[in-house]
Amino acid sequence: MSFGCFGWLQCCRDKNDAAQSQGDVIAPNNVRLFSYNSLRSATEYFQPSSKIGGGGFGVVYKGVLRDGTQVAIKCLSAESKQGTNEFLTEINTISNIRHPNLVQLIGCCVEGSHRILVYEYLENNSLASVLLGSKSKEVLLDWPRRAAICVGTALGLAFLHEEAEPPIVHRDIKASNILLDGNFNPKIGDFGLAKLFPDNVTHLSTRVAGTIGYLAPEYALLRQLTRKADVYSFGVLILEIVSGKSSSKAAFGEDMMVLVEWTWKLREEERLLELVDSELPYYPENEVLRFIIVGLFCTQAASNQRPTMKQVVEMLTKKVHLNQKALTEPGVYRAHPSRRSGVGALSEASSSQARKGKQSINPNVTAAQTSYEGVSEVIPREIAAEVWKLQTAKTTYQKHEMQEQ
Numbered sequence: 001m002s003f004g005c006f007g008w009l010q011c012c013r014d015k016n017d018a019a020q021s022q023g024d025v026i027a028p029n030n031v032r033l034f035s036y037n038s039l040r041s042a043t044e045y046f047q048p049s050s051k052i053g054g055g056g057f058g059v060v061y062k063g064v065l066r067d068g069t070q071v072a073i074k075c076l077s078a079e080s081k082q083g084t085n086e087f088l089t090e091i092n093t094i095s096n097i098r099h100p101n102l103v104q105l106i107g108c109c110v111e112g113s114h115r116i117l118v119y120e121y122l123e124n125n126s127l128a129s130v131l132l133g134s135k136s137k138e139v140l141l142d143w144p145r146r147a148a149i150c151v152g153t154a155l156g157l158a159f160l161h162e163e164a165e166p167p168i169v170h171r172d173i174k175a176s177n178i179l180l181d182g183n184f185n186p187k188i189g190d191f192g193l194a195k196l197f198p199d200n201v202t203h204l205s206t207r208v209a210g211t212i213g214y215l216a217p218e219y220a221l222l223r224q225l226t227r228k229a230d231v232y233s234f235g236v237l238i239l240e241i242v243s244g245k246s247s248s249k250a251a252f253g254e255d256m257m258v259l260v261e262w263t264w265k266l267r268e269e270e271r272l273l274e275l276v277d278s279e280l281p282y283y284p285e286n287e288v289l290r291f292i293i294v295g296l297f298c299t300q301a302a303s304n305q306r307p308t309m310k311q312v313v314e315m316l317t318k319k320v321h322l323n324q325k326a327l328t329e330p331g332v333y334r335a336h337p338s339r340r341s342g343v344g345a346l347s348e349a350s351s352s353q354a355r356k357g358k359q360s361i362n363p364n365v366t367a368a369q370t371s372y373e374g375v376s377e378v379i380p381r382e383i384a385a386e387v388w389k390l391q392t393a394k395t396t397y398q399k400h401e402m403q404e405q
Contacts, residue, residue: 030095031088032107036114039063039073046075052125055176057193062121070121071106075114076193084110091117094192097164101156103179103189119189123182128175130184132246143283145184146241150291151316152186153178157234158309160191161227168192169225173233174214174248175240213248213258217331218303228303231312232331235298238291239263244277260299260330263292290315293322301331 042063043050053060058077064070087110095105109116124130127149130139141149153173160168170177170191179187216232218224236247239259245252252262266272272292273285294315300306305328307315314320 031092031105032118034107034109034116034118036109036111036116038066039109039116039118041066042071043073053176055172055190057190063118072103072119072121074117074119076116087115090192093166097160097168097192099156099159100185101152101187102159102191103187122179122187124180124184126176126189127178127180127186127241128246130180131241131244132175132249140279141184143280143288146280147287147291147316149178149180149184149186150238150241151313153188153237154234154309154313154316156186156188157230158313160188161230161309167227169227170230170233171225172214173230173237175237175246178237212333213246215333216303217301217333220333224303226303227308228306231298231306231309232303234309234312235295235306235330236260238295238298239275242277242288242292242295243275244279258332260296261332263296264330267292267296290322293324293327296327296330297322299330300328302328 040046042065043061046061050061050063051059052062052072058075061073061075062070063073088108091105091108098104103122104120105117106120107118109118124139126133131141157170157173160170168191170188172190173188177189179189181187214233214236216229219229219232236259240247243259243263245259247259250259251257252259253265257265263272263275266275272289275292276283276288294312297315298306298312305326315322
């Protein structure tokens with residue numbers, strides 16, 4: 001009985017501390033307010049040894065609350081563009097979005113200039129760590145686990161796009177933002193955070209929020225942000241999961257191709273299975289090939305030819321027919337010039353980004369017999385015309401930027 005009373009008094013003390021330190025802040029329904037001192041104690045004064053991750057939005061620490069709950073504490077790296085109550089309203093919106101494949105936001109701290117988010121803690125850290133990083137030698141992700149990670153991530157992203165209120169475009173789907181619980185079930189992290197920052201505080205020196213290697217060309221170059229930019233990033237993620245290689249770090253072949261280019265080349269040469277991670281002891285070839293083809297459908301240069309995430313879920317989980325005749329070359333964003341000649345020599349994107357085919361993906365996916373077929377063939381265009389179109393669009397955009405400044 002005395003222990004229960006102590007626990008109740010401790011809980012009241014936490015709430016009073018938070019309320020006193022944060023003034024007249026009104027906590028939204030589903031957001032738990034933490035004081036800065038309580039989070040500092042949870043992380044042992046933000047010890048470097050407690051750090052478990054980081055990125056454009058901030059540094060993440062592992063913490064233990066007073067009740068013994070393990071949490072992930074993200075210290076945001078930039079001042080929010082909103083006032084305190086507006087910030088909390090946005091946080092409340094994020095906390096209301098719940099799905100088994102989304103990381104759950106528990107609460108936050110808005111004390112003084114501090115903007116800190118508190119999330120559920122996931123034991124196996126990120127997919128980047130387990131598959132591509134320091135833990136890759138310790139943990140072998142067999143094919144069933146990899147397939148489940150692809151499908152679970154697709155389900156979470158489809159929920160953000162189609163069912164969340166309001167719908168959310170993540171902007172930064174990548175391996176380090178896919179977290180894994182104790183059973184290696186995937187959960188998408190950092191969704192909704194882009195709205196909390198000024199436009200000029202992002203992962204890049206431009207206003208584009210995202211990570212090199214995952215950026216859809218139309219978003220990277222022209223800042224055309226739609227759900228299809230997430231679809232592109234997810235397609236890259238599938239190829240990473242199959243290959244065990246990082247799209248943002250690895251280069252392939254003599255021409256130093258990026259992962260999506262290399263995959264396309266292997267497809268043209270009918271060598272797609274060479275993409276598969278050599279660490280995989282066994283895998284069903286037909287299923288793996290299906291996943292690779294889905295990744296290529298997602299990374300097509302023309303955004304209107306990419307499937308929706310709802311369609312992607314169908315393509316990964318049901319025996320729908322994938323019409324590879326409708327598949328077109330992937331788009332590639334380059335931060336620096338490549339060694340490739342011809343089309344790929346564009347310093348920031350493959351010229352295929354400018355290609356505007358008339359194909360579309362059948363949106364009515366209901367049965368195993370459904371086909372993802374193009375309505376018509378891609379209209380061929382001269383490479384020079386494609387390059388000119390892309391460069392003209394970029395030049396026009398840069399002039400517009402200079403006029404705004």
